[in-house]
Amino acid sequence: MKLSHSLLPTLKQIPRDAVIPSHQLMLRAGMIRPLAAGIYSDLPFGWRVAKKVMTILREEMDRIGGQELYMPCLNPISIWEETGRAGDFGSDLFRLMDRKNRSAGEGERYCLAPTHEEVICDIARGYVKSYRDLPQIWYQIQVKLRDEPRPRSGLMRSRHFIMKDSYTLDRDEEGQDHGYQLHYQAYSRIFERSGLETFVVGASSGLMGGSGSQEFMVESESGEDTTVRCDRCGYSANLEVATSNIESIAGPNDQETVIEVATPNQRTIEEVSSFLSIEPRILIKSLLYIVEDRPVLALVSGEDEVNESKLGAVLGAPFRPAEPHEAMQYMRANLGFLGPVGVDKSVKIIADLRLRNSTGLATGANKDGYHMTGVNAGRDFQPSEFRDLRTVKAGETCFNCHAKLRLARAIEVGHIFKLGTKYSQAMGAVFLDENGVEKPIVMGSYGIGVGRLVATVIEFSHDEQGIIWPPSVSPFDLMLITLNPTESDIYRLSQSVYDDLRKDGFDVLWDERDVRPGVKFNDADLIGIPIQIIVGDRAVATGAVEVKIRKTNQRHYVPKEELVPKMAELLESL
């Protein structure tokens, strides 16, 4: 394609509001244009990359037996009510009326789908009748909408985005595991083919529910997620679920009984531990939550933070921190003086694993202005369960190999879920087994955001000058740069190089604009096609064109007649 005829509006300036490199570079390289907050058009150059990615997605989904279909983004909200997610998604769901339900005064009876488990179940309950109809793998590449509270970072977190989502439908857990494994392998190939290095972490299932999920992550400063990584054994986990090898809490075990100590106006861990001259780690942090109108007291060591994601998994229901008046109501003390000793039975206590068998602890006394010391778990208070509630910190050791763990920012590029029968049960997507017994379909759900994948490739592969595309997803194979296109010898040679390369099946972007060489070199480096072929005076004089590898800045001089095989060879090597 000739650049002078293309919509490829490059920018020299870094656009305001674009913070992370991929967002800056997609704007600067003319790949996207914002239309509203979190809503972008893909311009032709960006769309070419998206199409390359979609081709890889289709090939790998087809390879594992996926059947492609296409589901509407406009959904009747009734199916979302069947699964309860109309409520779960809350304001994240765009809701709207059609002319009929508007005139009937019914309120919003439609939504824009951020994912498609409900529609999948509706299709399944229409057509899947028998165990013979299973397993199935259905996928689509389609637009999704989600009213993000804070859309940001360009295509990383937008409100309108294209996703490949797929769904496995199986008769049992074993089938589900197989479909899940197929996706694990397909996803590994997809990211590898896109030029990314990924690692896989256990993850929280969030609004999806189900029995387990894993995320494919790419380490990046621009990532929104924090992961815990062990560089020795390869253990990786999202901070939301990560664990480490950490000892139990044991304080000075020199008190036979609990002693109440006045701690006037001392409320925070820092204030109380300093006032009592004790280590923060032996002071119990007691946090009161309200879970479906009932009080739950969560306990962790004073040096730890409650991980609300882990707590949520333990509670299995929506929860929120208690208000001061609720602390008074259930604990008869103000926040800052709460503790697990002598608590009313109506308050459920859940303690972090580090507190099991712990001794010599300090804690709030459930009495304003007082704390207690010499508290032993088991003797002085009895949690209903000990569970992993704390957030791992950098420098703790790996539970597996005892090497030091590090925290790493990362971008989630894929998420795979075992959903079990959560959706199929709610929606009546059932089948008859060999014995004529009706059973709910066991489902899995798997997603890759196309725009986010493209942005991640850029995060992973760019430099000061611009993008460096892996050949597999580059918008063009080759960039041909003509210096001084107004000189007829140079133009003629360029045209002949362009024709030869295209005849051989290369996708070539030809910069034949009548602008200064510096502008061309800068634009070429910015838009990042992996190989640049430069034709100017010297090429006309010598018959050899200059070939520059974008990534390494390495230069070759290649006789025109050897260009086609050389380009194939170089692209192969990148």
Next chain:
Amino acid sequence: MKLSHSLLPTLKQIPRDAVIPSHQLMLRAGMIRPLAAGIYSDLPFGWRVAKKVMTILREEMDRIGGQELYMPCLNPISIWEETGRAGDFGSDLFRLMDRKNRSAGEGERYCLAPTHEEVICDIARGYVKSYRDLPQIWYQIQVKLRDEPRPRSGLMRSRHFIMKDSYTLDRDEEGQDHGYQLHYQAYSRIFERSGLETFVVGASSGLMGGSGSQEFMVESESGEDTTVRCDRCGYSANLEVATSNIESIAGPNDQETVIEVATPNQRTIEEVSSFLSIEPRILIKSLLYIVEDRPVLALVSGEDEVNESKLGAVLGAPFRPAEPHEAMQYMRANLGFLGPVGVDKSVKIIADLRLRNSTGLATGANKDGYHMTGVNAGRDFQPSEFRDLRTVKAGETCFNCHAKLRLARAIEVGHIFKLGTKYSQAMGAVFLDENGVEKPIVMGSYGIGVGRLVATVIEFSHDEQGIIWPPSVSPFDLMLITLNPTESDIYRLSQSVYDDLRKDGFDVLWDERDVRPGVKFNDADLIGIPIQIIVGDRAVATGAVEVKIRKTNQRHYVPKEELVPKMAELLESL
């Protein structure tokens, strides 16, 4: 692909509510599943056809220099307010709030785009600066949403649909004409490649506006449009704009002056002409409309109907029939007794061309219970314009070749528009010409609905048994039918045929289900893959497989080793 593993739910029964053949067959062949009124999922079999069509669309758009991009379906309504179409589309536009404008109590600030002229202009005003940036052809294949008052006929008229829409941006009318011609040619190729016979009609531009438009039509009883066709010279037009060769009105010219006649209670054309014993054609039909609060009297012959589409084009503004009290206010008579003689100057009169120089007419007297006879145009009333206002009728003659015209139902499969500067002016999409003068971009807009195209192919090519796909858009090239797959010889031979064909690049659907042959034959005819290869006892015994051409029911017996070249040859011939 093996049918036993596929989501291809065929139905024997004709589904309720599906009236036209394509809707019935798409449901029966498991191509689509309804999710809500006018909202469908494309199931894998249907989606394969859609993808074939999209490939043809991309190839032909690329061939004319189109650059593919992708614009969001979720639009800020502000850009629709810039062009005035937020109002023009009215209830056809789905409108919604995001969380921010909901909490700000602002009302609906977003809409779901039924077309993309506004976004195109927004992109153009961002990047097109100079005449050097023009011309451009931009296209996308993307989902559109439109709150149809009466969604019906499956994918023919749905509320959620995929379209190829493209836009030409040019510096002047000449450039626009060139881009329009390129599209005309591309569209002709697209429909021909899809196996359709189309004809082109001049059309009303409706909500798009602009200087002219044409529709690509396929003649079909299922069509929503009525067209006028001349089978001799090829003249074709949508009834909304069609003209014919028809003589002026001349009645008995035997009265020197107008005579007022009492016509008590005679109001309709039929009543009055019968009462006065005159031909209805010489009685003027006088219809009062209100156009932006001002009265307009439209006149046609009593045997003609006012074509409101033509009238709208003449008026250039929204209009409605007058209420009885408005007739009294402006004409001092009730509806039924109106006429053009002696009308107040504030009432604009527009007469059909047939009334130019007409004589000896009858008309309402603007006096309840009275008509007039002996009325001559020019002498007794003076319209401000004579324009073509009437609807053509079957049997009238062609203005071009004088052959008889016929009316034909037809499906609109493509629409091409010259938009001029309507949108670019409203949105400030301008460029600087060679002299530094700022000018609005001249635009064209062009659309093909993917789902409607697929449905039209089915309307055009089916029989009692089911669909008959043209090879170019068939979901598979070949269908392999194994009779008695539980017999190992038959299964082995089938597997070998399947492998051979796939190795050679054929896309094969293999029915290896353990069901009765009758079920297989019926399903194969229903889903309509152009060639069926049948493997049973006889094939095992003779080494020759039966090949059935779906369209002609012709059968060939082909030795297994000759199958690959024979299939290529047969597909080529279809």
